[in-house]
Amino acid sequence: MRILVANVNTTESMTEGIAEAARAVASPGTEIVGITPAFGAESCEGNFESYLAAIAVMDAIQRYEGEYDAVIQAGYGEHGREGLQELLTVPVVDITEAAASTAMYVGRSYSVVTTLDRTVPLIEDRLLLAGMMERCASVRSSGLGVLELEADPERAVEAIVAEAERAVRDDRAEVIVLGCGGMAELKDRVVERCGVPVVDGVQAAVAVAEGLVQLGLTTSKSRTYAPPRPKRVTGFPVPRAS
Amino acid sequence: MRILVANVNTTESMTEGIAEAARAVASPGTEIVGITPAFGAESCEGNFESYLAAIAVMDAIQRYEGEYDAVIQAGYGEHGREGLQELLTVPVVDITEAAASTAMYVGRSYSVVTTLDRTVPLIEDRLLLAGMMERCASVRSSGLGVLELEADPERAVEAIVAEAERAVRDDRAEVIVLGCGGMAELKDRVVERCGVPVVDGVQAAVAVAEGLVQLGLTTSKSRTYAPPRPKRVTGFPVPRAS
Amino acid sequence: MRILVANVNTTESMTEGIAEAARAVASPGTEIVGITPAFGAESCEGNFESYLAAIAVMDAIQRYEGEYDAVIQAGYGEHGREGLQELLTVPVVDITEAAASTAMYVGRSYSVVTTLDRTVPLIEDRLLLAGMMERCASVRSSGLGVLELEADPERAVEAIVAEAERAVRDDRAEVIVLGCGGMAELKDRVVERCGVPVVDGVQAAVAVAEGLVQLGLTTSKSRTYAPPRPKRVTGFPVPRAS
Amino acid sequence: MRILVANVNTTESMTEGIAEAARAVASPGTEIVGITPAFGAESCEGNFESYLAAIAVMDAIQRYEGEYDAVIQAGYGEHGREGLQELLTVPVVDITEAAASTAMYVGRSYSVVTTLDRTVPLIEDRLLLAGMMERCASVRSSGLGVLELEADPERAVEAIVAEAERAVRDDRAEVIVLGCGGMAELKDRVVERCGVPVVDGVQAAVAVAEGLVQLGLTTSKSRTYAPPRPKRVTGFPVPRAS
Amino acid sequence: MRILVANVNTTESMTEGIAEAARAVASPGTEIVGITPAFGAESCEGNFESYLAAIAVMDAIQRYEGEYDAVIQAGYGEHGREGLQELLTVPVVDITEAAASTAMYVGRSYSVVTTLDRTVPLIEDRLLLAGMMERCASVRSSGLGVLELEADPERAVEAIVAEAERAVRDDRAEVIVLGCGGMAELKDRVVERCGVPVVDGVQAAVAVAEGLVQLGLTTSKSRTYAPPRPKRVTGFPVPRAS
Amino acid sequence: MRILVANVNTTESMTEGIAEAARAVASPGTEIVGITPAFGAESCEGNFESYLAAIAVMDAIQRYEGEYDAVIQAGYGEHGREGLQELLTVPVVDITEAAASTAMYVGRSYSVVTTLDRTVPLIEDRLLLAGMMERCASVRSSGLGVLELEADPERAVEAIVAEAERAVRDDRAEVIVLGCGGMAELKDRVVERCGVPVVDGVQAAVAVAEGLVQLGLTTSKSRTYAPPRPKRVTGFPVPRAS
Structure with missing residues (x-):
């Protein structure tokens, strides 16, 4: 496939x-x-x-x-x-939802450790809309921007582990979710340091x-995800600037 | 202003x-x-x-x-x-949120009457994210597409009034919200027919x-709505196809 | 009007x-x-x-x-x-509700800073019944009684600002609501000190x-707020003691 | 006692x-x-x-x-x-709360059958504030005013039983609560007719x-229910009109 | 009885x-x-x-x-x-539920103080299923195992009182519930030390x-708690090992 | 594996x-x-x-x-x-949880069609505790006992399809979950008849x-699912009756 x-x-x-x-x-x-x-x-x-x-x-x-x-x-x-x-x-x-539903199978509650503080509300919104917020203990930010993860992996690991530890101790998280597509590469090192399962969203x-x-499942087309109705749409696919 | x-x-x-x-x-x-x-x-x-x-x-x-x-x-x-x-x-x-918060001041609960069934989940999502779902009795669809509202106002009024009546009787709505920007023109006629206040979102x-x-209020820039960080962004404003 | x-x-x-x-x-x-x-x-x-x-x-x-x-x-x-x-x-x-719905338009979440600790539950009850609790980050008390606000405005400003800062930092509030009718006069000075929008309930x-x-709206009379039924009521309006 | x-x-x-x-x-x-x-x-x-x-x-x-x-x-x-x-x-x-907490011990969910439609929201508000709404399957009105219960008990029993049956069948109630102080006298006759436990709030x-x-328990005076602070209060106890 | x-x-x-x-x-x-x-x-x-x-x-x-x-x-x-x-x-x-519903009558919110950290989720699950979680301010563990309560009552009282104080101060609990059948004997001594009502679940x-x-009430047999259907069941009552 | x-x-x-x-x-x-x-x-x-x-x-x-x-x-x-x-x-x-989390990926909401009415509350309890109730549109019973599914598959299919259709039409379900381990064999035939995806819990x-x-994940042992503490336990594994 x-x-x-x-x-x-x-x-x-x-x-x-x-x-x-x-x-x-x-x-x-x-x-x-x-x-x-x-x-x-x-x-x-x-x-x-x-x-x-x-x-x-x-x-x-x-x-x-x-x-x-x-x-x-x-x-x-x-x-x-x-x-x-x-x-x-x-x-x-x-990946936000995949990480959440996966985490819920291996612990009673999970915390997401993400990048900047300002992305916390976006993640919370996604989880709320997906109906997967109930077992989310917290969404915590490491204070690092997405590109900083790549630039300085050592610092990233430290910052992420520190928040993960706070999530486990203060928020009662039993699983840690790495809340950024770009964190995938750091996973093994975070696992090493954390005593709880770590879920990477991409994986x-x-x-x-x-x-x-x-399972042979495809998206339900009965209502919310029905194909767009035939109509005049301009600007999509987005024209390439010449 | x-x-x-x-x-x-x-x-x-x-x-x-x-x-x-x-x-x-x-x-x-x-x-x-x-x-x-x-x-x-x-x-x-x-x-x-x-x-x-x-x-x-x-x-x-x-x-x-x-x-x-x-x-x-x-x-x-x-x-x-x-x-x-x-x-x-x-x-x-x-306008989704403005209609909701306005409706909540003149009745204990409100129902939204919108266009197609498939737009119901979008409205529910917006209200949920805005924290204004609690007093929403229901979101009902009239079964009419957005452009049909313009094409046949008589039929639109009938369909909207019928759903409004069901919302009041079955869902216990005390206010009706017109759930489509394009319904604004029909408001007065719906008011005539419905015994409860009718709120148009645009108004x-x-x-x-x-x-x-x-009140001199502007958007809080402290976290969620802080300006985008300086970074390389392409494709916005969207280039005009030449 | x-x-x-x-x-x-x-x-x-x-x-x-x-x-x-x-x-x-x-x-x-x-x-x-x-x-x-x-x-x-x-x-x-x-x-x-x-x-x-x-x-x-x-x-x-x-x-x-x-x-x-x-x-x-x-x-x-x-x-x-x-x-x-x-x-x-x-x-x-x-004013409790007006402050809340207003705050929700300029920030993702708001905190109320009120007077005494014992009034916190009353405010929470009102917000809960009004369906406006979802985006309330916290209700915090400054520890000052209503009349103390008038008696010592300097101290009041300090106490309120201190709680507002805690709300922004610890509860992730993006807007502060002044939770007492009598705080209206202090608003400008609190605004000066706080980096986030401040909403006074009266205003x-x-x-x-x-x-x-x-908008020409009046209270829905369809159910909850229908006029009292005709019946024998004594003691209202409350007789003036002679 | x-x-x-x-x-x-x-x-x-x-x-x-x-x-x-x-x-x-x-x-x-x-x-x-x-x-x-x-x-x-x-x-x-x-x-x-x-x-x-x-x-x-x-x-x-x-x-x-x-x-x-x-x-x-x-x-x-x-x-x-x-x-x-x-x-x-x-x-x-x-009695609203006593009926609810009692009903929850003998069935998974309960419905309240009350008098007029307009009292339904008041009951829902009380249950919500008391934190006892979760297991409430519905609050239904019999359409009878409080004083009509006394005036025509036969009709009252019929109307109440009819709603109770709807609550059991449609709302999945497993216990019926009589939602009016004045219904106490009708309880035995309703019990006769209903196959599920019936709770009278007064009892x-x-x-x-x-x-x-x-159990020797008295009301906690630590915060919400602390005695009113000493201050000037007029009009209470309410002066008797002379 | x-x-x-x-x-x-x-x-x-x-x-x-x-x-x-x-x-x-x-x-x-x-x-x-x-x-x-x-x-x-x-x-x-x-x-x-x-x-x-x-x-x-x-x-x-x-x-x-x-x-x-x-x-x-x-x-x-x-x-x-x-x-x-x-x-x-x-x-x-x-007793989990009895303590909760009783506590709710004498204070606006209650906290449970239990034994080990690992029993906290079990208590939360019970309260959630019983629909009695709304007014639960927190479930806190004293860190003591069930049998340690019996072995060293002095230490138990200290640990329980310490958590109770935190619950009142930090979680705004107005009533303390003793969250272990085995704590019944310690109740009087905890009452002495705490300024808020203390509820023992057994009592x-x-x-x-x-x-x-x-009140003459028995368990509703209409659905959830109907008697088991007649069928082949083995292993119950559990055979005594010979 | x-x-x-x-x-x-x-x-x-x-x-x-x-x-x-x-x-x-x-x-x-x-x-x-x-x-x-x-x-x-x-x-x-x-x-x-x-x-x-x-x-x-x-x-x-x-x-x-x-x-x-x-x-x-x-x-x-x-x-x-x-x-x-x-x-x-x-x-x-x-399987209750696996079906739910799977269904949520292919539709906005799902309904469970189960066997007897009395098992509905058990399923609701499981979904509530798992934090997967938010997107559950309804749990409906086909009125058939578990063993009847095996005895008369034709009748079972009819009853299940009828409830599935009601769930789609009345409860706005976009996916149907077969809520019984024993329904696995009927899945293909139900799929044929229903226009929406069908999820079997076992699969x-x-x-x-x-x-x-x-993914290499194992159950978190940090709190809720930590191994039982060493202590005297009798009767498990359950002694075989001799």
Whole structure:
């Protein structure tokens, strides 16, 4: 099976990191294809950038010409999953939700450790809309921007572990979720340091997507995710600036 | 004061209708400027179109060159308000929320009567995220598409009144909210037929926006709606196809 | 238009302060009339006093002989709004709720800073019943009684600012609401000190009330706020002790 | 032990009915004293009347000169319990809450069958504030006014049983609560007709009050129900019109 | 009346302590019979032990040959109450729930102070399922195992009082609930030290059970607690190892 | 990998059906081992039987002598998952939860169609405790007992489809979950008849369990699911009657 893993920002090296993390857990027969949007922000850290990413991901998926069995939207707390579900029939998995549902199977409550403080509300919104907030003990920020994760992995690990420890001690989290697509590469080192299971959203999403394909499930087209009605739409796919 | 009222679809006649509805309740010193996005769908009836509208409205507001005191996003259940709040300092008012908070002052519970069944979840999502779902008795669809409202107002009034009556009788609604920017013109006729107060979102938003300006309030920049961080962003404002 | 602004306690100087705060934001054509109950407590800081205020405000409004377009109940966390809504057709606005709905437009979450610890539960109860608790980050007490606010404004400002800062830092509030009718006069000084928007309930209520009148809305009489049924009632309006 | 059972309206025959219902389940050593307010409405069917009752009951209890071990406020969905708790140290039991907590011990969910449709929101508000709404399947109205219960018991039984049956079938209630102080006398006949346990609020309150006294518990004075602070209060106890 | 008070562990001295605590508040005509399960853990401190206790208590009650009017399950946060309700017609009272509903009558919110940290989730689950979580300010652990309570009462009192003080100060609890069947004996000493009412679950359950019997109520058999359907069941009552 | 799939009742033919359903979706390298409890009820349709099953499943798993990578508890709405999680380190997946989390990926809301009305509350309880109730539109019963499913598959399909249709139309479900371990065999025929995706809990659980193993996750041992403390426990594993 082929799974498209869409980065939400325009940083290709991050797409690569995400795809590698995905491949590390994918089943033998699964091909992972990383997708980088053609426009948008170099990192998503707020609503404006996230809304832009929503369209940029839909645009990139729409322009992809091969076949595929599932799509993973690899932005933590990002907008857009519902739009993709309208446009496609194959399962669409948001990593925020995949991490949450996975974490709930191995602990009674989980905390998300994310990047900047300002992305906390976006993640909370996603979890609330997905109906997966009940067992979320907290969403905590490490204070690091998305690109800083790449620039200084040592510092990132320290900051993330520190928040994870606070989540376990103060918020009673029993599982830690890494709340940023770009954290995938750091996972093993965080696992080493934390006494509780650590879930990476991208990898969780691979397992969820493979599972949905395996079960033969596709997105319900009965109401919310029915295909857009036939009508005049301009500006999509987004015209390439010449 | 000047208030920009942004339609979420590309149908100019609808922008006109919305702006007129806004002017009908605006205070003497208030100038209403209707904004039509440069791209997107001719009507918003789903998540894909709504996400596209989010960017199209931000694009249109960003390109607007005059001064203004507040922005109204005139799409019922549409995405994007949080993005605008990051980009701007002046108050941004979503008509879904303005209708809800207004309705709550004149009745214990309210029901929204909207267009198609498929837009119900979008409205529920907006109300949930805004923390205004508690007093929502129901979101009901009239079964009519956005553009059908314009095409056959008689039928629209009948369908809307029928659902409003069910909301009052079965869901215990004490106020009816017209859940579509394009319903503004039908309001007086629905009021005539319904025994309970009827709130039009666009008009409610004008009152809310004027009130916020009057109180000297601007959007909090402390966390969620802080301006986007300086970074490389491409594709916004959206390049015009040449 | 004329708006009655009812103080909930019997301290006339506080009625004056409240009315002045209201006038400071009222539109040019709006007349603000301060109303002081004929009986009750010199300050409301608990349920007993609040219930007494509920009746005293209804009594005072009932005895008012002029015409008016809206009523503001200017007690933070006080009982009685629903009773007034049964007795009247014009909109009735509780400042607790007006502050909350206003704050929700300029920040993702708000905290209320009120007077004594014992009034916290009353405010929480009001917000819960109004369906506006979801985006309330916290209700915090400054530890000062209502009358102490008037007696020592310097100390009041310090105490309120201190709690506001804790709310922003620890509870993630993005807007501060001044949770006491008598705090209106301190608002400007608190604004100076706090980096986030500050909402005064009385002033927010003026904007909300003007908006409702502007929209031509009156209280729904369909169920909860229907006029009292005709029956034998004694002791209301409350007989004046001779 | 002596328990004061306060009617919330001024109809003495109803006080008698309530007291009798209470006596029917009281332990041998328990004296039940019926209290009728000196003013208020002849029946409570709305917020205005209920707020008036809150003060009238406090006034009547305050003027009672004997000793007593607990107070029952025998109005279904009425305001005032928290005020009494501030004024007194002995336990105060609201029949709305006593019925709910009792019903939850003998079934997974309960429905309240009350009088008029307009009293439904008052009951829901009380249950919400008491934290006892979770297991409430529904609050249903029989369409009968409080005084009609007395005037035509046959019709009352029929109407109540009909709603109880709907609650069991449609709302999945496993217990029925009689939601009006004046229904106490009808209980046995409703039990006969209904296949599920029937809880009368007044009688449940007697059991709860006796239990609290038996356990030596009194109202916590640590915060919400601390005694009113010393201050100037006029108009309470309410002066008798001369 | 006779009430069976079932300990959930196999430690007979603890059954004795529980029964004595029950007798201390039981009405003159009430006989308390302590029941010790024939198998299970010597103390219940987790889900496995609690599930085993659920069956062990049902087994012990099923084998009891006398008559009785009510059953109290005296484990804090333990599984099993719903099963007993299916097997029996007389009221079944879980001490977790009895403590909660009792506490809610004498304060606006309560905190539970229990034994080990790991039992906190079990208690929260019980309260959630019972619909009594709304007014629970917190469930706090003293860090002491069940059997340590018996072994070193001095240390137990200190640890419990310390947590109770934190609950009152930090979580705004107005009542403290002793969250372990084995704490009954320590109650008086904790009361001495704490300024707020203290509720022991076993004693609260006695009052609740007596009340239900007094009201003539039995468990609703309409759906959830209907008797098991006739079918082949093996292994219950649990065969005694020979 | 090897996954133990534990039936909750003693009917071996049902274990076989469940194991076959599991094998139908298991990955090539996955071995499915069906486990039948040594005691309990021939079908689980209530709390008593479910509590007995909790212990019987733990007993059976404990006695299993081979190695395994994950355990699936194949009872819909049954007790016990938390106990297994304490006893084991490998992931434990309850089919009620697996079906819910899977359904949430392919539709905005799901309804469960189960067997008897009396099992509805058990399923609701499980979903509530798992934090997966938010997107559950309804739990509906087909009115058929567990064993009737096997006896008359034609009638079962009709009854299940009828409820599924009601769930889609009246409760706005976008996905149907088959709420009984024994329904696995009927899935294909229900899919044929229903226009929305159908999720079988057993098969969903296989995908979830494989995913967890693939991700290298094991149950968090930090608090709720820590191993039972060393102590005297009798009666487990349950002694075999001689």
